[in-house]
Amino acid sequence: MWLLTAIGSAVLFGLAGWWMKVSQMKGGSSNGLLFGLYVSGTLGFGVHSAVEGTLSGIADWRLLAAGLVIGAGSAWGNALFMKSLEYGPASLTSPLTNMNIALVVGMGIVVYDEPVSAAEWTGIALLLLSVVFVSIRGKEPLTVTQRRWFVLVIAAIFLFAFRNGGLKVTEQLELASAPVLLVGYALSLLWFRQLDAADRNRIVPASSPDPAVASRRGFRWGLLAGLFSYAGLQLYAVALETGKASIAAPVFATNSLVVALGSIVLYRERLTKLQWTAFALTLAGLIVIRM
Template structure:
């Protein structure tokens, strides 16, 4: 198998594996799990995964340097704060509009790869990227949900989510160009995110014990979120590590749009296990995914 075919398979694998992290997050939501304990568990096992990766590839010494911590802070903020502001955006606007617009952060990554790092982009590759972006946008659309925006704060949170997720998805390309091992950057990023959500979890648990605030989640809901979050973190680690390898060995302008289609894994799981029916637009999203991958290989 040729080198281009290998990094393309790695890109597809990154979307599939990271999509499984999103799937377990959906399962937690369906079972009423706590979002705080979910993210705490996700970043706990994710941090453990990247620590193992650093020891395995010998990059743990790089994780001790200030460059890895600065880069990790940027990538980690893109991951953790991106999730936080995205959830806030969902409070003030419809998911069927919020998710597609947030996915457009990939456009910024593609533009950076082509204009700043000079990655060549052929006609077939550009067509494939457009199809992949269409898949990422169409999968979240719901005709039954009104698309009106009643609160201006939605624009602020959605815009912040686009920028922050660009830091995560594009930041790994920048650190790769700077020669920083991806595993060390992701280790520091996930560790800082773990500290953030550990503080949030401690505050929530303390409020429940003292009665100073009404408990948002029961003990069972907390346990469900934590257990499924720990599981999701393993796939989050695996997916992001594969994505980082794809960026190092291939074209970020193609790897990033492929990675953005990870939400289709959640849709597929919903069909198989929760018997959810996809809309015509979502079936079109799957068709765009397959067509995009086919065109890119031409």
């Protein structure tokens, strides 16, 4: 059952990524988008915490500290990822930052002694390969000329690992996931609110798009994306509580395939052979894990 929960988390979180892509295609600003995402995500986790009766636990310093770390991993990870795209190709940047999942898998096995069978090892390897392949764009030159790209990518890997692996740590500490994510998303909201405000107040040439309009457009799509982000991460937290982080994490990482599938259906984008291979590897990995 927990594997189905992990698959559901990947689908829902992938839909959040899809609405982010739609915002980009519609000309929405990145900071407006992320501000909107964290607004609705924060509300989602707030309501969830109130309904399940865990909102009072927000006074626990351990929960606040965990929320701070996970929030930093989410907000700064996204910020550094977007910045790294300015200095290097997406075909290298995206799969490398997704390799934060390998750190989470290692944590589950080494720190928490999660048993992994031969079939599960094979499935994990197939899922990790699919995450890499879906991000590669065959026509993009794989050259990096800026040294700072390496620093940005390495930092993003560790920050995303704090987000994706931090929920396993909080589960072991018996901290409720919803208020932890509420704190993390609220802090991220404050961060991107400042960045979005700075964007809207920028002075641009008359021929350039109005930054205030782009901000509002991104914010609206971000509100929708945040609802799916909340639902996906909450399901991911449940999968970590009831199953193995070493398997739930790579399953969750396949959320990027949802964006690729949406691009085929709505934008008529053609996938490369490697991206079609990624779909096949994902199905094979899930089947092998269930064996």
